[in-house]
Amino acid sequence: MSITIRDVARRAGVSVATVSRVLNGSELVRDETRRRVEGAAAELRYTPNGAARSLITRRTGTFGVVLPDLFGEFFSEVIRGMDPLARGRGYHLLLSSSHDEQREIEFALGAMRGRVDGLVVMSPNVGAAALAPSLPPDTPVVLLNCDAAGSPFSALAVDNAGGARAVVRHLASLGHTRIGMLRGGDANVDARERQRGYREALAEAGLEGAGGRWEAPGGFTEAGGHRATLELVRRPDAPTALFCANDSMAVGALSALHELGLGVPGDVAVAGFDDIPIARYLSPPLTSVHVDVHRLGERAIELLCQALADPGAPPVQERVAADLVVRRSCGARAPGEA
C-alpha cells in the first residue's frame, strides 16, 4: 500500500537503520550513502509515518491549544502569535475552541491526553484550582488569562487591572468626577480584573463609584454595550465618562450615544479596552488599551519549549503589558495631533 522505510532501504541497497539515520540527520553516515538514500526517498515520494515515529520516540510534535469562545480579533491574534513560533520549533498546533465551562474544558483536555507534548489553555472563566485535576501531570502546561493564583502551573496574563487603572486615571486627569463602567461577565477573570482596576483607580483618585455606583453589565458584546450605555446615561446622576471593559462594548456605547444625540467627547467621554484594529477609525477615534495578544501567544509557546527543554524548571507566572492609547473619544488631544 503505502511506502515505508523498508521500501526506501531496499531501493537504496541499505538497511532500514541507515535510512533512519539519514532521515534524522545522524552524522554517522557516509556522504555517498546519504545521497543514495535521499535519492531513493525522493524517487519513491516517501513520507515517514508519524504514528510509528511517535510510538517509539514518545514525542508527538504537537502542542494542544484549548481556547474559550473569543470575541473579535483576539482569537486569530493569539493563534497568529503561537503558530509561526511553534512551527519554527517543529511543533504543530492541535486546536480545540469554544470551551467556556469546566466540563467542556475537561472533555477537551481528556481528548488531547497522550496526543500532545504540551498544552496551552486559556480559561478566563474557570480557575486553575478547578482545572488542576484534569490537567495531565506529566505534560507541561501554560495557562492563559486564567486565575492561577497559587497554582503550580506556568501562567501568562494580560495586565488587565493596570490597563483599567490607566484609563480611569486618564479620565480623572481630564476633570471627570462621575466615571461609569461597562462591565463584562462576572465569571470572566479578565472582566473581574478590569473592574478591580477601575475601582482601585477611583478610590486612589478619591472619586465616588468605587462601590459600583456607576457600573452596568454589558457582556462584552456590542449589543450589551448599547443597552448598558442607555441605562447609565438616562440616570439623573449620569456619568460624564464611560470606561468600557472592551472595545466591542465601546462600539455599542458610541452607537447609543449617537442615537441619543449626545456628543463624544463633548457630552460624554468614552474609552475602551483591547485596541482592536478599527478603534482608530471610529468617529471619534477611540481611546483604548492596547494589549499585545500576539506576544501573549508567542510567549506561551516559548514557555512550553523551555519547560520541555528543562523539565525540572519551576513554573513561570508573567504579566503582559496593557498600554493606554489616547485618541479623541475622551477629549484629550491625541499624541501627534496638531
Place this chain on the structure above:
Amino acid sequence: MSITIRDVARRAGVSVATVSRVLNGSELVRDETRRRVEGAAAELRYTPNGAARSLITRRTGTFGVVLPDLFGEFFSEVIRGMDPLARGRGYHLLLSSSHDEQREIEFALGAMRGRVDGLVVMSPNVGAAALAPSLPPDTPVVLLNCDAAGSPFSALAVDNAGGARAVVRHLASLGHTRIGMLRGGDANVDARERQRGYREALAEAGLEGAGGRWEAPGGFTEAGGHRATLELVRRPDAPTALFCANDSMAVGALSALHELGLGVPGDVAVAGFDDIPIARYLSPPLTSVHVDVHRLGERAIELLCQALADPGAPPVQERVAADLVVRRSCGARAPGEA
C-alpha cells in the same frame, strides 16, 4: 513509566485483546468482564496511546486545516464552524495558519502529510491547479475560497460575485450613477470575484465604470480603505457611492469621509462586504453583505466526513450564499425602521 493496555489487562485478570475490545465497544464481551476492565482502567487512570492506535488502524483522528492570513472575524468564525462538528465526529483539528504564498502552503501540507485523515485548505491567492501537486493523492481535500475551476477537488466558495452584484444593483436602484469600488488585492480570488460582480452589475445597469474607471486598491485593510477613499473622492468626477470590497475598508472609508466633512449617506453612500459584527453599530450603520462563514466551516467538515465514508464519491463544488443587508449608510431605509 506510563500505563499501558498490558497493565490494565493484568489488573483486570484478562488478556490485552479483551481490554482492547472493551475500549472499542465491541459486543463480544461478557458484561461482567467489561465492568471489571472498565474498573481497572479507571483505577489506573489509563489513557490509550494514540500513536500505537494510529499505527495499526491507519487513522489519525485528525483533520488538517491550512488557512491564510485572515482579516477580522473571518478566521475565528470559520474555525468555530468546523471545530464543534469535527469534535462531534471524533476528529481533532490540526491548524496551520498565515499561509498566503504557494511555498508556505506547500510546506504546511508537507508537514501534515501522514498526520491527518483529511484536509481543509483555504487558499484565496493560490489556485487549485498550482496546489494540486502538493496535495496528498490518497487523502480527501476540501478547498475553501480557492480558484478550483476544473480541478478534481471538492471546493466551497462564498458567492462573492453575487453579493457584489446585489450591492451595486441596490446602489443603482437608489439613483447613483457614479459608483466607485475599493478593491482588495489582485492575487486574492475573493477580491477578484467581488470586482467581477461589481463590473458585471454596472454593465448590466448600463452604467459607466465597468472598465475600472472608479476603482482604487485598498488591500482589505482599514488604512488602505482610508487612503483609497481620499483618492477617489478628491477627483473632479468623484463617485457618489462607494462599494468597499470588505467592511474593514468601509470603516476606513467612513473615517476618511468624516474627516473631509462629507456626510454619509447624504454626500456619499457607502456599502461594505462581510457584515462584521460591528457593521450595524457604525454611524451610520453600514450596509453590507452577510456571509455565513460559520456555515462554510461546518460544510467543509461535512464534506470531509462524507468523502471518508464513501471514498468513491465524486468531488462536490458548492457556493455559500452572500446576502445583502441594507442599513442606513446607503440612504435607503433599513427594513424594520420607522
Place this chain on the structure above:
DNA sequence: CGTATCTCTGGAAACGTTTCCATGTAAACG
C-alpha cells in the same frame, strides 16, 4: 451422550519506526 453451534476469551502477528548492540572494514599506531 455425542456432535454441532454459539459465545467469549487468549495468543500472537502486524503496523513502521528508532536505537542498541554487534560486526566488518579501513586507517593509525607501535
Place this chain on the structure above:
DNA sequence: CGTTTACATGGAAACGTTTCCAGAGATACG
C-alpha cells in the same frame, strides 16, 4: 605485521495497540 581505534553499517528488539485465528466452555439438538 599485529593490535587498537574509529567509522560505517546491519540485525533485531522495542514501542502499545488492533485483529485474526484458534480454542475453551456452555448450550442446543438429535
